[in-house]
Amino acid sequence: MVRLRPHHLLCVLTFVGEGYNPAFVVNYRRLAGRLSAGEPIEIVSGPDDICAPLLSDEDAHCFGASVAGRDASALADIARLLGRELEIGSVIASDPALFDKLRRAFSAGVTRRACTGCEWNSLCDRIAGQDYAGALVTTFSRPETAPGTSARRPA
Template sequence: MTIRLRPHHLLCMLTYVGKGYSPTFVENYERIAARLSAGEEIELIEGPDDICAPLTADPEAHCHGASVTARDAQAQASVARLLGGPLGPGARITPSATLLAHLRKTFATGEIRSACSGCEWSGLCDTVAEEGYLGVRVAP
């Protein structure tokens, strides 16, 4: 199988430590984190993805909002620059140990974090990165 992710979730997966919007959201993310840790391929998509799934029934959920679409565009551009090529919908990425280490290193320096500006989880992500990614659920 393939895990469908929107671009900004390429950043979120780096610091996910088991916290989320609801118990159902966390349970879903835990399953996805295990699949990512096993190296399951990622397909980039536009709009709500497999992580968003528990929230999408609510038309007011933030995953449908313009601010999240803008966050996706920023994350897509940052990660594409880092990886040296286009990264649009349909692009496939394997979350290898090398890739995760590279993404985490540049996340910690702020190089790929422009999309995180204004995110309610940014403080938690700062702490996770500063503490060396202890307790992250997506691990090679």
Template sequence: MSVKLRAHHLLCMLTYVGRGYTPAFTANYDAIITRLGAGETIELVAGPDDVCGPLLGIGQPHCHNDSVIERDRLARLAVADLLADIDLAQPFQLDQTTLTALRAAFSTGHIRPACTGCEWSGLCDSVAQAGYAGASLSIGRC
């Protein structure tokens, strides 16, 4: 089974430190991080994904907004450029080398055009500036 992720959530995973919109959202995110750390594959999808799940039944979630769809488009382009040797149309596993490359590119801003206007950007900035200390995702974690 693969974790279904929007492209911009692949970026969010890099700096996730256990904060989210609701307790249910955070618990779900923690479970996804554990699955990825244990080696489950990622399937990039368009539209709401496994991270969005807890928000979909509450009011009008932002998951369908044009701004989020554009964020996904920009993130996918940036990630595809960086990870040119990975077929993003197929499920792929996040290994330590890939995670390190993504975090390095995130720190320099290379893959952050999708982050413009995101309410979490300041938190992500501080996590990246601290060398990802406290970030939840690590490879080989069960």
């Protein structure tokens, strides 16, 4: 099970391999692979599996009040989007339907309150604006279409 704090449910949508340091990127790539393989997600409070490589730094932002605020905003927005209660300890299936819904809402700005003031916001805007090209949670990307056919995205 991949342990994610609420705002990281949004961050994984646009992860393209950039990060705070090499250890962070290696770990995040591994987690993107696990999510792409359909491993379930457990919602946690505070530092999660993505934060792990940063926790030896005593100034790690993972413990900051602003990050806890991002988590609260993301949890509320995602719960509203999914039409179900979400709380710490909730488990979510990591499947194409979830990530498609999250990506559409993220692109539309429906779930972006947690992003206010984030240093990665412009990168995320660019990735979302390019239909998530290069995002490393790949199982959930739009499938390739055969020549002579067209892909229809669900509404």
